[in-house]
Structure formats: C-alpha cells, structure tokens
C-alpha cells in the first residue's frame with residue numbers, strides 16, 4: 051500500500067492562537083449538544099443579549115442591498131469612506147481624507163491586512179499584554195515578533211510607559227495600542243496616550259491604534275485619539291468600526307485610517323491598497339450602514355437615548371459585574387471604564403490554579419458558564435479571566451454568584 055501523506059498547516063501558524071473561539075468554545079458546544087444550557091460570556095457580541103442596533107442602521111443596509119450586488123471599490127464605497135473621514139475630522143484630527151480610509155470586513159481583517167503590508171520577518175512589534183489576541187496572532191502570521199509590554203493593573207490598567215520604552219530595540223517598527231481596552235476595560239489617560247505617541251515619535255515607530263470601543267466610555271473617563279497625539283509627525287493607523295457601539299458585528303463593517311506624515315508613507319499605503327485589491331472588496335452590504343451610523347451621530351441630528359449613553363444599560367452592567375466580582379473573597383477587579391468586559395484577578399494560591407485554561411474549562415463543565423482565560427489574551431500569568439458584561443442584570447448577578455460558589459469549592463483554606 052502506498053504510504054499516506056499527512057497534510058499539515060503551514061509553519062507560519064505555529065504561534066498563531068485565538069483562544070476566545072478556541073478549545074473552550076468547542077467544549078461549550080459539546081455541552082450544548084448534550085442539552086446543557088451554557089451561558090456564553092466569551093464574546094463581545096451584542097445581538098444575542100437583545101442589544102440590537104438602531105433600526106435606521108438596519109434600514110440603511112436593506113436600502114443598499116440592490117447596489118451591494120456589485121463588487122465595490124476595493125477600499126470601500128466612497129460615501130462610507132467620506133463619512134469615516136468626517137467622523138475623525140469632527141473630533142479634531144486634521145487632514146483625514148477619504149483617500150486614506152480603507153474599509154474592511156471588520157477591524158479583524160484590517161489588522162491582518164495592515165500587518166501583512168507592514169511587517170517583515172524578524173521585525174518587532176510592541177503589543178500590549180493583555181491584548182486582543184488577533185494582534186499577537188496577526189504579527190506572528192507575518193513572521194514578525196510580538197513583543198509584549200505590560201498594562202499596569204495598579205494604574206487602572208494603563209500601559210507602563212517605562213516598560214514600553216525598555217522594550218524598544220533597533221528592530222522595533224510599530225507600536226500597537228488598544229484604547230478603550232479589550233480585555234481590561236481601561237480607558238487610557240491623556241498622559242498615557244501622549245506618552246505612547248512620544249515614544250513612537252522618538253523611535254520612529256508606526257502607531258497602530260485599535261479604537262473600536264471609542265464610543266464605549268463611561269463615567270468621567272474620556273477617550274483620547276492616538277492620531278491626535280501623533281499629530282503630523284507620527285504615522286498613525288487608527289482602526290474602528292460598527293461592531294461594538296453600533297451593535298452590528300455581523301455586518302463586518304470596519305475601517306483603518308492613516309494620518310500623520312503621509313508623504314513618507316506612500317509605499318506602505320500602496321501595499322495596503324494592493325492587499326485591498328487582492329481581497330477585491332469588503333462585503334458590500336455592511337458598508338451601506340457606515341455613513342448612516344456615523345452621520346446620524348452628529349450633534350446636528352440628535353439620536354434618541356441609547357444603551358451606550360452615560361448611565362445607560364452598559365455602564366450599569368459593567369459596574370454591577372465588577373462590584374459582584376469584588377465581593378468574592380480571593381477575587382479583585384479593577385472597575386472597567388470602557389468597552390464591554392471585566393478582567394478580574396483570582397488568587398491562584400487560594401484556589402489552587404496552576405493553569406487558567408484548566409480553571410475556565412472546569413468552571414464551564416461544572417457551572418455551564420463560558421468565560422475566557424487571561425493567558426488567551428497573552429497575559430503572562432494564569433491569574434485572570436475575562437467575562438463579557440452584556441446579559442441582563444439578573445443573569446449577570448446570577449453568573450457571578452455561580453462563579454463565586456465554584457471558587458468557594460476550590461478554596462484550599
């Protein structure tokens with residue numbers, strides 16, 4: 051008999067991970083197939099929790115369905131790119147032009163595409179720890195090296211500027227920031243954003259600023275755009291989209307916007323355009339939601355009260371979750387100031403946790419609650435997990451009570 055050939059994935063996938071949808075989700079699906087009711091608190095996905103988009107956004111997509119039969123311009127439909135440019139101009143970011151706006155199938159595609167255009171094998175890219183794991187995975191996919199800098203839990207999870215600075219080497223080419231942050235819920239202070247831009251300025255790094263949670267900022271926190279701090283002498287790519295505040299993740303409508311010394315970035319932007327051309331175009335249907343979503347948010351056309359408003363549903367659920375977590379002995383949670391998540395610390399000694407993956411799997415099997423382990427976000431120690439704060443107050447409260455009960459059973463003393 052002829053010998054069998056094994057068909058293997060490429061070596062480039064060796065360090066590529068995306069645990070948010072990894073083996074733990076497979077196990078949750080297995081439990082569900084056995085008839086168990088799993089409370090999925092693993093994805094920042096609004097619709098399953100009844101948090102629907104404004105109807106005008108859905109209507110805009112419906113109205114665009116006929117036109118969307120065609121391929122669009124590979125960088126996206128002009129009206130949407132113009133709306134994105136206007137959105138940033140209104141926020142004081144000068145010189146944003148539709149020509150420098152690239153639409154994509156969500157920010158996810160644009161992260162991969164931009165890094166493919168920018169990074170050579172061996173280039174070092176500074177990425178926060180914890181991070182949204184697409185960033186680390188996409189750097190690894192290019193053959194570049196993700197170098198993680200630490201966010202400081204004792205400083206509301208703001209990144210440590212000293213740690214960033216200490217990790218810059220002659221091979222560093224870009225610096226990623228995620229603000230507001232997934233998974234920590236941090237909203238970086240103005241000093242932090244300026245400090246990061248200064249490091250990029252001094253070391254001639256490209257800033258890659260993931261701001262998909264830009265509008266999800268609560269209490270007295272304020273969002274500060276990296277592109278503003280970067281000014282006209284630091285090349286900055288800002289990533290945003292409709293998946294979070296606009297609650298249409300399934301439409302896959304995201305964008306990347308280049309600002310700063312674009313006269314020095316022609317070659318890179320041509321590379322991003324080339325890859326945009328090769329992918330032909332983003333899903334055309336979702337693009338039709340962009341101008342309505344962004345344009346309707348101007349002060350000239352005020353919107354009815356929304357779930358993301360200060361004092362609204364999301365702010366309450368984040369606070370409720372953090373408070374409930376903090377009432378569990380051996381658990382502490384920095385109150386999130388933005389985004390959709392809590393990233394609590396668990397006392398690994400007290401609960402006998404050596405592997406956070408084992409911990410979240412056991413929690414899933416015994417309580418049927420699906421959360422994500424902290425090391426899945428490239429956090430170095432097995433002492434955190436991420437919980438999505440989207441369900442109704444009562445369900446959230448019950449979920450945290452179950453987590454507390456489970457941890458109580460694990461206590462060593």
Ligand code: PLP
Nearest residue numbers: 156157158182232262291293304
């Ligand atoms: N960036 C961050 C920080 C995220 O949390 C997410 C999704 O959760 C994404 C990007 C991906 O967003 P999109 O739906 O636009 O691909």
